[in-house]
Amino acid sequence: MRWLPYGTDAVLVECESLSEMSAVRTTVIAARLPDVLEVVPGARTVLVVARPGSTALSEAREAVEAADLANPPGADPRAVELAVRYDGEDLQLVAETAGISADEVVELHTGAEYTVAFTGFAPGFAYLTGLPEPLRQSRLDTPRTKVPAGSVGLAGEFTGVYPRSSPGGWRLLGHTETVLFDSRAERPALLAPGDRVRFRRTR
Template sequence: MRWLPYGPHAALVECGSLSEMSAVRATVAAARLPDVVEIVPGARSVLVVARPGTGALQEARQAVEAADLAHPPSADPREVELVVHYEGEDLPLVAETAGISVEEVVRLHTSAEYTVAFTGFAPGFAYLTGLPEPLRQSRLDTPRTKVPAGSVGLAGEFTGVYPRSSPGGWRLLGHTETVLFDPRAERPALLAPGDRVRFRSAS
């Protein structure tokens, strides 16, 4: 793990793994340091932004160095259920690649509990961990130029939902009618790091 200056009021914590990143984010968040104004997780990094003129970055680092990152603090997470119509274009491909039936793909995807590790790519797009091993598959060889909003897909160790129409290379399992991002809402993004997510089949 490395702590790197990121401008005058922030530090970028480079982590060795996704799980280490999640533990660092949870530790800094649980410390509730009043002068830490933003925590931005990524796949292998955490950006910690401090109020200018304070010692919050050092306090955050001390909290992380004193923590047992193998057993990070657990907050009371929000739980979100997303209803999915499993009729995605790549559902047969995912089943074929995994060597299982389409019905088993749906069963595996809906039986797991997922955690929002970080957000990015597009406003409201959450990278969810917890994908069952048979469903951990590569991105499409050729990305689509347009993926409809609400599309539920998977790629690598992640599953997620496209919050708006955009290009994308994830394998599509289906779609949800839930709005993932509304810039006019008090909370624009439905999902945030640490939230727990479950998918439920509409049929």
């Protein structure tokens, strides 16, 4: 793990794994340091932003270095359920790659509980961990120029939902009508790091 200055009032923590990143994020949040203004996770990084002139960055580092990152502090995550119509363009491709039927793909995808590890790519796009091993597949060789909003896909160790129409190379399993991002709402993004997510099949 490396702690790198990020301007005068922030530090970028470079982690060795996704799980270490999640442990650092939850540890800093659990410390409830009043002068930590923002904690922004990435795939292998955590950005900690502090109030100018405070000692929050050193306090955050002390909290992380004193913590057992193999057993990070617990949290009270929000639970979100997304209803999905599993009719995606790549559902059969995912099934063939996994060596199972399309129905088994859906059973695996809906049977797991996912955690929002971090957000990025587009406003409201959440990278969800917890994808069953048979569904961990590569991105498409040729990305699509337009993926419809609400498309549910997977790539590598992640699954997620496209919050708006955009280019994308994830394998598409289906579609949800749930709005993932609304700039006019009090909470624009439906999903935030630490949230727990389940998918439910709908016809």
